[in-house]
Amino acid sequence: MWARVVRLGFWSWGSWRRGFTSKADPQGSGRVTAEVIEHLERLALVDFGSQEAVARLEKAIAFADRLRAVDTDGVEPMESVLEDRCLYLRSDSVVEGNCAEELLQNAHRVVEEYFVAPPGNISLSKQDEQEPFSHN
Amino acid sequence: MAAPMLRWCCLGRRWVLACVDSGSRHGRGAAIGFTSSRKRGQSSVAQQPLITAQKSRKGEHKWAAVVGLEIHAQISSNSKLFSGSQVRFAAPPNSLVSFFDASLPGTLPVLNRRCVEAAVMTGLALSCRINKKSLFDRKHYFYADLPAGYQITQQRLPIAVNGSLAYSVCAGKKPSQVISKTVRIKQIQLEQDSGKSLHDELRSQTLIDLNRAEGQLRVDANISVHHPGEPLGVRTEVKNLNSARFLAKAIDSEIERQIHELENGREILNETRSFDYKLGCTMPMRDKEGKQDYRFMPEPNLPPLLLYDTASLPPGADPQQVINIDWIRERLPDLPSETREKLIQQYGMLPEHSFALLNEVGLLEFFQNVIKETRAEPKKVTSWVLNIFLGFLKQQNLAVNESPVTPTALAELLNLLDRKAISSSAAKQVFEELWRSKGKTPSQIVSEKQLELMQDEEALERVCHTVMEGHPQVVMDMKRGNSRAINKLIGLVRKATLSRADPTVIKEILEKKLSS
Numbered sequence: 001m002w003a004r005v006v007r008l009g010f011w012s013w014g015s016w017r018r019g020f021t022s023k024a025d026p027q028g029s030g031r032v033t034a035e036v037i038e039h040l041e042r043l044a045l046v047d048f049g050s051q052e053a054v055a056r057l058e059k060a061i062a063f064a065d066r067l068r069a070v071d072t073d074g075v076e077p078m079e080s081v082l083e084d085r086c087l088y089l090r091s092d093s094v095v096e097g098n099c100a101e102e103l104l105q106n107a108h109r110v111v112e113e114y115f116v117a118p119p120g121n122i123s124l125s126k127q128d129e130q131e132p133f134s135h136n
Numbered sequence: 137m138a139a140p141m142l143r144w145c146c147l148g149r150r151w152v153l154a155c156v157d158s159g160s161r162h163g164r165g166a167a168i169g170f171t172s173s174r175k176r177g178q179s180s181v182a183q184q185p186l187i188t189a190q191k192s193r194k195g196e197h198k199w200a201a202v203v204g205l206e207i208h209a210q211i212s213s214n215s216k217l218f219s220g221s222q223v224r225f226a227a228p229p230n231s232l233v234s235f236f237d238a239s240l241p242g243t244l245p246v247l248n249r250r251c252v253e254a255a256v257m258t259g260l261a262l263s264c265r266i267n268k269k270s271l272f273d274r275k276h277y278f279y280a281d282l283p284a285g286y287q288i289t290q291q292r293l294p295i296a297v298n299g300s301l302a303y304s305v306c307a308g309k310k311p312s313q314v315i316s317k318t319v320r321i322k323q324i325q326l327e328q329d330s331g332k333s334l335h336d337e338l339r340s341q342t343l344i345d346l347n348r349a350e351g352q353l354r355v356d357a358n359i360s361v362h363h364p365g366e367p368l369g370v371r372t373e374v375k376n377l378n379s380a381r382f383l384a385k386a387i388d389s390e391i392e393r394q395i396h397e398l399e400n401g402r403e404i405l406n407e408t409r410s411f412d413y414k415l416g417c418t419m420p421m422r423d424k425e426g427k428q429d430y431r432f433m434p435e436p437n438l439p440p441l442l443l444y445d446t447a448s449l450p451p452g453a454d455p456q457q458v459i460n461i462d463w464i465r466e467r468l469p470d471l472p473s474e475t476r477e478k479l480i481q482q483y484g485m486l487p488e489h490s491f492a493l494l495n496e497v498g499l500l501e502f503f504q505n506v507i508k509e510t511r512a513e514p515k516k517v518t519s520w521v522l523n524i525f526l527g528f529l530k531q532q533n534l535a536v537n538e539s540p541v542t543p544t545a546l547a548e549l550l551n552l553l554d555r556k557a558i559s560s561s562a563a564k565q566v567f568e569e570l571w572r573s574k575g576k577t578p579s580q581i582v583s584e585k586q587l588e589l590m591q592d593e594e595a596l597e598r599v600c601h602t603v604m605e606g607h608p609q610v611v612m613d614m615k616r617g618n619s620r621a622i623n624k625l626i627g628l629v630r631k632a633t634l635s636r637a638d639p640t641v642i643k644e645i646l647e648k649k650l651s652s
Binding site for chain 1: 249
């Protein structure tokens with residue numbers, strides 16, 4: 001594993017510099033369309049709210065895109081940083097639970113030991129209630 | 137969590153469920169709450185092309201339907217998949233919930249060994265390839281019963297793949313017309329279940345109980361139609377079907393609907409639908425417009441799950457921390473097909489009877505207990521258990537373990553019948569009485585109701601003689617070879633003896649008298 005990292009390290013230096021300069025216009029490429037923003041807002045229940053936020057997203061994507069400069073041909077993708085660790089197996093015994101009162105203290109509203117949630121699925125506030133922001 | 141119930145349904149039509157499932161639960165119809173690491177042994181099901189010839193009214197090409205089932209089965213374990221909370225039905229709300237189950241920050245999933253073993257057993261029973269390395273992923277979506285905002289599942293690399301299940305379908309009206317079919321199992325995966333939500337329409341709120349989701353077995357069906365030879369059609373998903381009967385109906389009605397739409401020039405939308413039991417057809421689910429994007433990502437808190445076999449077991453490993461597939465395979469109980477084969481070999485049973493015995497929970501055990509205690513022929517026992525005993529159970533909608541008649545009682549009854557202490561019709565009367573009044577033994581009932589067969593052959597002969605003398609015309613008919621006449625005489629003799637004579641013995645005596 002260490003050897004793999006070192007190898008990547010060597011390659012990435014060269015390509016990173018190549019990659020960075022080849023991305024002529026970080027602003028121009030990687031624009032995020034309004035549809036994608038809407039889609040993300042619905043999926044993740046976040047509110048981009050302003051042009052600045054979208055621009056920040058685009059910069060973040062460009063930053064992460066620099067990973068593409070690394071030549072990973074023939075390299076097994078890493079599944080997780082834990083991939084060489086042992087997955088601990090717990091024995092099937094009851095050791096937790098029975099703390100409804102404590103848990104329910106976290107809830108804003110409670111009905112008879114049930115958490116209370118709004119009906120149906122969690123939805124976005126309607127489009128017209130949001131501040132419109134331009135996206136060119 | 138219930139065991140992955142490999143429940144076999146020998147349905148009258150064409151279906152059979154392979155258990156397996158995969159995860160996408162998200163059926164919200166009656167749903168369920170979120171959370172907790174429940175685990176669901178799921179495996180995803182296979183595709184089974186079905187030919188539905190019925191709708192080609194314009195004489196067009198035949199339609200073929202393709203159906204895939206996702207079956208969610210809860211594993212039978214003491215604690216949950218990722219936490220040490222208890223698994224139990226009917227507990228006070230949120231009492232079986234740990235900090236992890238409530239998705240409090242800073243908590244981590246810890247995998248339950250028993251759940252992994254159960255998944256491996258299921259995979260082996262369904263002839264799957266067990267993946268020695270499998271991975272956990274997060275499937276993101278928002279719902280009040282899923283406090284983490286994601287479900288831990290196994291999307292990329294599940295624990296078992298490529299299996300199959302052989303099943304039987306009744307091909308015709310006769311129970312013996314049974315044909316064997318196979319369905320492919322695409323994969324089996326371990327995943328969390330959510331909690332339970334109770335919708336309160338009146339107060340416009342939903343109550344959440346994170347103990348466990350409802351139902352030990354849930355099925356979602358994916359259905360599309362196409363003309364054979366052409367590419368597959370757009371599929372729809374029908375969610376949360378909980379009984380085999382409604383599953384079949386829902387699938388049939390969805391196939392019809394799709395064919396109807398397509399034949400009228402319309403398109404099928406890739407959507408999620410639910411089955412309206414009252415209308416008998418599928419309806420779009422409001423919440424599910426547009427394709428869901430689950431943003432799958434590897435579960436960062438769980439390393440890959442590694443399984444071993446005897447050959448690859450690392451030496452000196454802690455046995456608690458390693459799972460040996462071979463060890464589990466050796467301890468698999470008899471699969472239904474093996475059990476049925478043994479029944480057929482051992483008792484000369486008909487295949488359809490072996491199916492019937494295994495189709496009802498507890499029935500096989502009941503049958504075997506009766507066999508142990510009775511002298512009667514296995515065929516007799518089979519017939520009584522499957523026809524009379526099962527008939528009574530079904531009539532009163534009882535499970536085998538709720539039966540008022542014990543195996544011992546039935547065994548005793550069959551013994552009485554076997555040594556001809558009572559007639560077959562008397563036996564049925566006794567059975568009815570056993571069913572109604574607990575605690576009495578068959579012998580007690582027989583003597584109370586005076587159902588013992590007349591053992592005195594001479595007395596019986598005298599009765600026959602009297603009856604024959606009293607009905608000369610019938611005797612005449614009998615002499616002429618009229619078979620109905622002899623039955624009439626038998627009936628008369630039985631009445632005269634208050635049903636305490638064995639009809640076969642009566643017949644013998646009558647025939648003997650006739651020929652003399």
